[in-house]
Amino acid sequence: xxxxxxxxxxxxxSIFDPFSIDIWDPFKDFPISSSSDHVSxxxxxxxxTRVDWKETPEAxxxxxxxxxxxxxxxKVEVEDDRILQISGERNVEKEDKNDTWHRxxxxxxxxxxxxxxxxxxxxxxxxxxxxxxxxTITVPKEExxxxxxxxxxxxx
Numbered sequence: 001x002x003x004x005x006x007x008x009x010x011x012x013x014s015i016f017d018p019f020s021i022d023i024w025d026p027f028k029d030f031p032i033s034s035s036s037d038h039v040s041x042x043x044x045x046x047x048x049t050r051v052d053w054k055e056t057p058e059a060x061x062x063x064x065x066x067x068x069x070x071x072x073x074x075k076v077e078v079e080d081d082r083i084l085q086i087s088g089e090r091n092v093e094k095e096d097k098n099d100t101w102h103r104x105x106x107x108x109x110x111x112x113x114x115x116x117x118x119x120x121x122x123x124x125x126x127x128x129x130x131x132x133x134x135x136t137i138t139v140p141k142e143e144x145x146x147x148x149x150x151x152x153x154x155x156x
């Protein structure tokens with residue numbers, strides 16, 4: 001077990017993974033109050049969007065936990081250079097002047113996650129589904145062509 005994941009906020013993704021394009025915030029755990037509350041909420045939402053990526057023989061499967069977010073508030077995009085982007089926004093609850101908040105722990109604001117897909121990904125067949133606050137994105141893989149092996153007869 002490596003100490004690297006705990007050093008970088010306990011994330012399971014590796015900083016050495018060439019396919020992951022996570023944005024690491026070095027000031028995430030510092031007790032610095034921001035001059036703009038919106039910026040700190042936006043960073044918090046970005047950091048808290050967790051995504052699992054597994055590869056099966058048939059596809060690359062991404063699962064993102066997005067509790068309380070409707071599918072209309074999430075955007076899944078694929079860029080030409082094999083980048084899968086998941087983005088959206090968690091809206092802030094409307095405040096009533098008569099309410100007294102004792103604790104605010106749920107994050108709100110914009111979030112974005114980007115992943116570089118490998119060469120075997122079928123970019124034109126990406127599918128996404130949302131169920132019970134979990135976004136599942138399936139990227140089919142191209143079949144691996146087995147090389148034609150031809151025996152050569154040795155003369156002499």
